Amino acid sequence: IAPLVRKTPLVSSPALAKLSGSEITLKLENLQETGSFKPRGAANKILSLNPEVRERGIITVSSGNHGRAVAYVAHRLGLRALVFLADNVPANKLNAIQKLGAEVIVQGKTYEEASEEAYRLMAKEGLEMIHPYNDPAVIAGQGTIGLELLDEFPALDTVIVPLSGGGLLGGIAFALKSADPGIHVVGVSMERGPAMVESLRAGRVVEIVEEPTLADALAGNIHPCDYTFPLVQKTTDETVLVSEEEIASAMNFALEEHHLVVEGGGAVALAALISGKVKHLGKHVAVVVSGGNVDMSVLLKVAREHPSGR
Numbered sequence: 001i002a003p004l005v006r007k008t009p010l011v012s013s014p015a016l017a018k019l020s021g022s023e024i025t026l027k028l029e030n031l032q033e034t035g036s037f038k039p040r041g042a043a044n045k046i047l048s049l050n051p052e053v054r055e056r057g058i059i060t061v062s063s064g065n066h067g068r069a070v071a072y073v074a075h076r077l078g079l080r081a082l083v084f085l086a087d088n089v090p091a092n093k094l095n096a097i098q099k100l101g102a103e104v105i106v107q108g109k110t111y112e113e114a115s116e117e118a119y120r121l122m123a124k125e126g127l128e129m130i131h132p133y134n135d136p137a138v139i140a141g142q143g144t145i146g147l148e149l150l151d152e153f154p155a156l157d158t159v160i161v162p163l164s165g166g167g168l169l170g171g172i173a174f175a176l177k178s179a180d181p182g183i184h185v186v187g188v189s190m191e192r193g194p195a196m197v198e199s200l201r202a203g204r205v206v207e208i209v210e211e212p213t214l215a216d217a218l219a220g221n222i223h224p225c226d227y228t229f230p231l232v233q234k235t236t237d238e239t240v241l242v243s244e245e246e247i248a249s250a251m252n253f254a255l256e257e258h259h260l261v262v263e264g265g266g267a268v269a270l271a272a273l274i275s276g277k278v279k280h281l282g283k284h285v286a287v288v289v290s291g292g293n294v295d296m297s298v299l300l301k302v303a304r305e306h307p308s309g310r
Contacts, residue, residue, distance in 0.1 A: 001039075001040060001043040001044050001047065001141060001144065004033065004039060004043040004047075004072075004073060004076055005032070005033060005039050005040050005043055005144070006031070006032050006033055007148055008027060008028050008029050008031050008032050008145075008148070009028045009031060010025050010026070010027050010028070010148070010149070010152050010153060010286070011025060011026050011028060011258070012024070012025050012026075013025065013026055013257070013258065013287075015253075015257045016270075016273060016274070016287075019273075019274065020273060020281060020285070022158075022281055022282065022283050022284065022285050023155075023283060023284045023285065024273070024285050024287060025153060025285070025286050025287070026258070026270075026286075026287050026289050027145060027148075027149060027286055027287065027288045027289060028260070028289050029145065029266070029288060029289060029290050029291060030260060030261065030262050030263075030266055030289050030290070030291050030292030031292070033069075033072060034065070034068045034069050034072045034096070034293075035065070035068070035096075035291060035292045035293040036065040036068070036069065036217070036263075036266065036290060036291030036292070036293060037142060037145060037168060037288075037290050037291065038065045038066045038068070038069035038132075038291075039069040039072055039073060040141040040142050040144050040145065041066075041069070041132075041133075041135075041137070041138035041139065041140075041141035041142045041167060041171070042066065042069040042070045042072075042073045042130060042138070042141070043069075043073045043141060044137045044138065044140055044141030044144075045130050045131075045135055045137040045138045045141065046058060046070070046073050046074070046077065046079070046130060048137045049128060053128050054077070054079055054128070055079070056080075056125075056126055056127060056128065057079065057080035057081065057082065057125070057127045057128070058070065058074060058079060058080070058081050058082070058127060058128050058129075058130050059081070059082040059083075059084070059118055059121065059122050059125075059127040059128065059129055059130070060081070060082075060083055060084070060118070060129065060130040060131070060132065061083075061084040061085075061111065061114050061115045061118040061119075061132070062083060062084070062085060062089075062132055063085075063086070063089065063111055063132075063216060063217055063219055063220060064085070064089050064090060064093030064094070064097075064216070064217060064293065065093065065217050065265075065291055065293055066130075066132040066133075067083035067084075067085060067093070067097050067102070067104075068093060068096050068097050068100065068293070070083060070102070070130050071083055071097045071100035071101065071102035072100055074100075074101075074102060075100045075101050075102075080103070081101075081102040081103065082102065082103045082104075082105065082118075082121065082127065083097050083102045083103070083104050083105070084105050084106075084107055084114045084115070084117055084118035084121075085097075085104060085105070085106050085107075085114055086106070086107070086108050086109060086110050086111050086113060086114040087106050087107075087108065087109060088109065088110070088212075088216075089106070089216075090216060090293075090294075090295050090298075091295065092293065092294070092295040092296075093293055094106070096293070105117070105118075105121075110210055110220070111210070111219070111220035111221070112220065112221055112223075132165060132167065133164070133165030133166055133167030133168075133170075133222075133225070133228050134165065134167070134224050134225050134226065134227050134228050135167075135227065136227060138167050139167050139170050139171040139174070139227060139228065139231070140171060141171070142167050142168045142170075142171035142172065143170075143171030143172055143174055143175040144171075144175075145168075145171070145172050145175075145288065146159075146171065146172040146173070146174070146175025146176045147175050149172070149175075149176065149286050150175065150176065150179050153284070153286055155284040156176070156183060156284050156285075156286055157182070157183060157184060157282035157283060157284045157285070158183065158184045158185075158186065158278075158280070158281060158282035158284070158285040158286070159172060159173075159176060159183060159184070159185055159186065159285070159286045159287075159288065160186045160188060160269040160272055160273060160278060160285065160286070160287045160288065161173075161185065161186065161187055161188065161269055161288045161290075162187075162188055162189070162215075162217075162218060162265055162266065162268045162269050162288065162290045163187030163188055163189050163194075163196050163197065163218070163232070163236075163239065164189065164195070164196060164217070164218035164219075164220070164222070164265070165195075165196065165220075165222050165225060165228055166196055166222070166225060166228030166229065166231065166232040167228055168288070168290060169185065169187045169232055169235070169236065170227075170228050170231035170232050170235060172185075172288065173185045173231075173232075173235035173236065174231065174235060177235055184237050184238065184280055184282055185235055185236050185237050185238070186236075186237065186238045186239070186240060186269075186272065186278055186280075187232065187236045187238070187239045187240070188239070188240045188241075188242060188268040188269045188271070188272040189215075189218055189239070189240075189241055189242075189268065190213045190214070190215040190218060190241065190242060190243075190244070190247060190264075190265075190268060191241045191242065191243050191244070192211035192212070192213040192215075192219075192244065193208045193209060193210050193211045193213065193219055193220075194208070194218075194241055195207075195208045195220065195221050195222045196222055196225075196228075196229075196232060197239045197241060199222065199225075199229060200232065200233060200236065200239060205222060205223065205225060205229055207221055208221060213244065213247075213264065214244055214247045214248060214251070214263075214264030214265075214267075214298070214302075215247055215263075215264040215265040215267075215268055216263075216264065216265060217263060217264070217265030217266070217290075217291055217293075218265040218268065237280070238278065238279060238280055240272040240277045240278060241277075242268050242271040242272055242275060242277065245306075246271040246272075246274070246275045247264045247267055247268060247271050248264075248302045248305065248306050249271065249274065249275075249306050250262070250267040250268070250270040250271035250274055251263075251264060251267045251294070251299065251302050251306075252302055252303055252306040253270065253274060254267060254270060254289070255299070255303060260289070260292070261292045261294060261299065262289055262291070262292050262294070263291045263292055263293050263294035264294065264298075265290065265291055266289050266290040266291035266292055267289070269287045269288055269289070269290070270287055270289065273285070273287055
């Protein structure tokens with residue numbers, strides 16, 4: 001995937017080190033191609049397909065970032081791509097997907113409703129589904145973040161990762177724990193509709209009600225997750241839920257302290273650290289900043305209402 005994906009920076013955070021008492025580094029996937037970690041998994045899956053399958057076209061359903069990644073990879077490879085979105089997708093993410101030349105279909109009020117229509121069209125037209133998280137090739141692609149962390153931060157003993165469908169956390173944790181099972185993995189979701197965290201607590205996949213949240217990239221139920229759920233169960237040592245206030249504060253912290261534009265879903269790991277909610281914090285900590293595709297009006301509102309970033 002190297003020709004299509006950046007090796008993103010790993011930067012130290014003196015402000016977070018002072019706050020936490022640990023060495024803190026930020027893995028800046030918000031600086032990835034398309035503004036989130038998603039091209040890693042999308043590229044790995046699409047490049048793994050038989051050329052004849054690729055040429056028929058690819059299809060996906062997304063809350064925004066994955067759709068943009070699929071559109072980007074398809075554009076680079078000259079493939080037809082259809083992206084299904086629910087009508088609650090942020091306008092900036094929809095516009096970005098359209099600019100990459102994908103066929104965008106806005107269908108349904110929720111991710112689940114959009115997904116139903118996407119699978120119906122997939123079957124009708126014989127297209128290949130590029131799932132946002134529940135696919136071994138997608139999970140492996142996201143896991144390259146873990147490989148980069150091992151290469152650049154060998155002292156790592158704790159990683160804090162946003163958690164939704166589990167492709168990101170599962171891939172990173174699999175890579176890290178294959179090298180050192182003692183690395184502590186923390187998954188972070190928002191309090192409003194944390195599907196994977198509620199499922200982990202129940203010991204089975206459960207349905208949640210979608211709620212409006214700054215972390216829109218993490219929203220939605222997690223069906224199917226026959227790959228990611230058992231992987232996350234096996235590799236996650238701790239889960240944390242953060243409030244909307246804590247997410248907003250983390251977004252502004254990134255802006256003020258590091259001059260970084262971070263979306264709500266990309267800021268939840270930061271929020272968990274800043275709020276002191278991580279129970280078992282090691283001495284050498286990596287925080288995955290997973291995306292920066294935030295609407296500017298939202299970011300400006302956050303900056304006005306949370307001027308201290310604390």
